[in-house]
Amino acid sequence: MRCQWVRQQLAVYRDLTDSEREALDEHVAQCPVCLALWERFQAQDRALAALPQRDPRPQWVAGVLARTSRRGGRSVAVGRPLVRALAMSLVALSVLMAGTLGASAQALPGGPLYGVKRTVEQVRLTLTLDETQRGAYQEQLVETRREEVRQVVAQGKSVAVAFQGTLEGVGESSLVVNGIEVAVAPETARAGAALVGQVVAVQGQVSQGRVAATAVLVRPTAAPSEPPVLGTTRSPDPTPRPRATELKPEPSPTATAAWAAITVTPAVAIVAPTTVAATPTILPERETLAWAAAATRTRLFEERETRRAETATAWPDLRATLRATLAPTPLPTPTELPPTRTPRAERPTRTHTPQPPTRTASATPASGLPTRVATFMATRWPSLAPTHETPVLITRMATFVATRAPTVAPPTRLPAITPPTRTPVPIATPWPTPQPKPTRTPAGSVDSAPSTPVPTQGTPSTTKPTDGTAPTPQGTKAPAASTNAG
């Protein structure tokens, strides 16, 4: 019996069968090494069995029962360190997000959290399904934008702003929108007729404590029979948009005076309001941005028209001049060329010989080949000058060459074209300038109406259509956002 096998069996002596024990006992009695090992194993068992044992603490027992059975019965995931750490991380992240959102509520344009603030507002607006609440929240947002502008102006920051409000007054070079003074420069893009009490959208830059407008858009208000519906982004317009010729100011003295006092920028779409609504519709921000883009397009169009008018008068008719200088020259007569090839160095320099301007019905010789090909062959191979008796093969070759290098028709004298008469586009006139400085009054008041009459401005320029319909004013397209549905 091998000792190695015996030693392994001695490790589990207690679980051996009787026959196995007898065999091991016989071997151990004869092998002192295995006997010593057997004694050591027994001592180990006694030492390990003698290790002290403690009773579980009552608190530990209560803790286990609290997490199990009816007395607890909850998931024990939070008891594990990894899950506990994950839960703490989620709590910390939630606290951080709450703090960020709370801090962003006071953010101003140009601030680091202003983007977060606007995002939160858009999300909230999107999630507001009730139309009434949506409209109320939009009004709140409009007031928030105005308040931000006031704070930015008070702090003297330099940021870009965009807001809308009710036009309270019109100055020589400024407007007053809900108490905010907006400087208007000649390069400011404008669209719409400025009437006190109307809703205007302003896009500009705040610097040195003042708002300088880059674009101002006035939205025409709805008729009293169709009160504006708060909360709708695009109010339906069942009546067709009136044309310039159909515009008639209402007999109301205030409206008439205001309309008459307005200096409308030419080339701008005119939509005269019938009345001044008491509660103008709140404009969504995306419409404001669309109007700003329309105003910019208007300004660019005007500049282009101005440049075009100036160019038309300054530059002469170059085309006619060029044609006059071109003189018809006869075709060169074919001459016998020397049979030998002239070296390149001795060849005369090529000069361009203008072709005669004459154009005949068939510019081909009697051979039926194009003139250019016939000329080429006559000059190069005069002995092979094509005639109507030329073999078919040569004819086909010439035709192939002709198709590869088609004949270019010589320039002919074109009939003179009379340029259209262009009426110079007048420079944009400034907006009306009431003399007294308007006093700050509550929104919707017309106390700032000019007391002295101002001279009426010229009528807008029109293009005479050729189909006999009524002329339409030149200008930009009306803001499409206000008429599109949904």
Place this chain on the structure above:
Amino acid sequence: MTPDRRAEVDAAFERLFASYRQPILHYLQRLLGDWAGAEEVGQDVFVRAYRALPALPADANERAWLYRIATNAAYDQLRRRRLIQWLPLLERTRSAAAPDDPEATVMEHTAVQSALDRIPAKYRAPLVLYSVQGYSVQEISTMIGISEGAVKTRLYRAREMFRAYYEEGN
């Protein structure tokens, strides 16, 4: 789970907990080397057992099943701790021994526990179950989830290592 079934499970668990909480704690203490770790892992063991008890067959060996859970939990804890085999003898706390034992007995117990702690976990578990808990090879194979031959082999190697570490400690 219906309320009646829930009540049955709760009763079975309370019976299981009362019968095996002490041996499981002692087993975990020998495997982990400290009483605090044994209490922490022991709590997780019984909670795991409570959650898996409804799915346990009626004729299953509850003891072997519970020790299986405890062994796996102890292995997980040791893997997280990344215990090093050569733990110093003085690291053994006084809490491992009864407070009223004589000094020699305390020293003896400390030496035994230190030698036991130096044995790798996969060899230590069958040795503790066989020599300390008194389970058979067949039961140990069920508890740990290995064959009986593997249990015998590991027991022999664990004894050789224990003998070497114990003599080295003394």
